């Protein structure tokens with residue numbers, strides 16, 4: 001399959017980059033005093049440090065054309081797509097560029113690369129879609145002869161479909177739309193739609209324990225995984241031989257969320273669903289964030305969750321819908337909820353009726369399908385807007401956390417305060433509840449502020465304050481973005497010294513020479 005490569009210092013399809021519409025630019029000028037901050041795309045990469053003898057040996061394993069040291073290929077595999085990643089790339093800091101990009105064809109080639117890398121002390125960074133937002137692709141280089149980006153893009157097959165058990169085996173390099181297209185040929189789907197869906201991969205979803213916009217209905221990615229094949233420097237593991245078992249601790253959980261530090265996921269057996277015949281998305285209005293989130297809690301605890309449910313706070317609602325009169329805007333206030341139902345006509349009918357009754361009874365006002373459809377249509381476009389805002393001197397970034405229902409309000413207040421205190425009074429702090437469970441929910445914050453002289457330092461200070469606020473509130477440092485390198489200090493506080501020691505012991509056992517994604521995830 002031929003595929004579009006992402007822009008090295010922007011999100012997504014390079015052809016998708018647009019200037020801010022004049023009206024938005026005007027608003028940004030008014031609110032933040034915008035100024036042009038062009039990116040430096042002309043900076044040369046550090047030369048590859050991969051010695052000729054390793055280049056030749058790796059080429060013998062994979063084929064010459066699949067061991068690449070060309071700058072344009074290495075440039076796109078330098079870090080991920082967080083705002084700090086983009087700021088560093090825009091400033092011309094390419095110091096994390098890999099020394100070579102390797103493209104194995106199958107599990108055996110991955111295993112052969114790991115053997116060679118372990119023997120010669122070359123660091124290996126598994127690379128899926130490159131959409132990481134917590135520094136999971138910025139491995140430590142110290143002490144390694146070279147850093148190899150192990151790009152799984154050639155492993156993009158649907159290997160097996162079992163329509164009796166409703167499982168499928170997918171290769172790790174398949175991007176979201178590619179996996180769904182292959183499954184759709186069998187009338188099946190996965191139903192995993194993170195905002196990075198268009199570029200992120202099956203292996204990346206598993207390695208970061210990703211969550212999607214339809215996770216209320218179809219579950220988080222880790223809940224979809226039935227089995228895994230993993231290559232490690234010590235050998236291969238095949239995990240997940242039955243729908244459920246009591247055979248000791250579940251070893252799949254060691255690799256789900258392991259971010260390339262324990263092994264390379266080379267196949268994922270997922271449970272699949274039949275393609276929905278009907279999809280309906282609608283909007284609801286709530287008087288306040290508290291009222292809307294209380295309604296979400298009730299739906300989750302009464303077993304009435306729809307396929308999609310998300311709730312914007314007052315600020316996010318006002319910003320998204322400022323031009324519309326019935327919800328949002330300073331005059332009317334209110335909070336917008338998106339609710340989506342998918343399934344057969346009968347399933348959607350029944351569930352929609354029950355959910356509508358419940359939400360109406362809890363004080364919600366139905367706003368109809370138009371706005372729900374608009375959300376579904378535009379849901380993958382927001383990351384392009386981030387680039388356009390960075391271009392005009394606005395700092396934009398997101399962060400997320402999760403806690404129990406009883407602690408939601410305190411967490412919201414603490415993180416909001418940490419962000420506004422560090423970013424200043426002009427900063428906009430927006431939030432939505434992105435995922436809900438019987439016991440709690442995830443809060444997803446978006447911030448926008450005028451860029452300081454050093455926007456990277458400005459963001460790192462705000463992010464550190466927000467991260468500490470999460471941990472101090474007893475919440476998690478990440479509900480779905482993973483740990484990477486950026487969250488490690490707070491992850492260490494979250495799991496404590498014994499937790500960290502367990503992870504180090506597993507790493508030492510599976511990867512004794514420490515070549516797999518060094519410095520990532522393990523505190």
Ligand SMILES: Cc1cc2nc3c(=O)[nH]c(=O)nc-3n(C[C@H](O)[C@H](O)[C@H](O)COP(=O)(O)OP(=O)(O)OC[C@H]3O[C@@H](n4cnc5c(N)ncnc54)[C@H](O)[C@@H]3O)c2cc1C
Pocket residue numbers: 011080081082125126127128129130131132133136137152172193194195196199200201202203204205206207208209210211212213258259260261263264265266383480481482517520
């Ligand atoms: C604009 C934007 C929106 C996003 N929205 C969401 C969202 O809605 N929900 C969400 O959960 N996340 C989201 N993310 C974060 C990111 O997309 C997810 O973490 C995603 O799962 C990463 O997948 P990837 O294929 O791009 O992995 P990569 O970025 O390539 O890698 C991520 C990590 O996993 C490791 N890895 C990758 N493949 C393998 C493998 N086969 N074996 C072992 N390790 C591997 C890498 O070494 C790295 O540490 C978003 C990111 C961006 C930029």
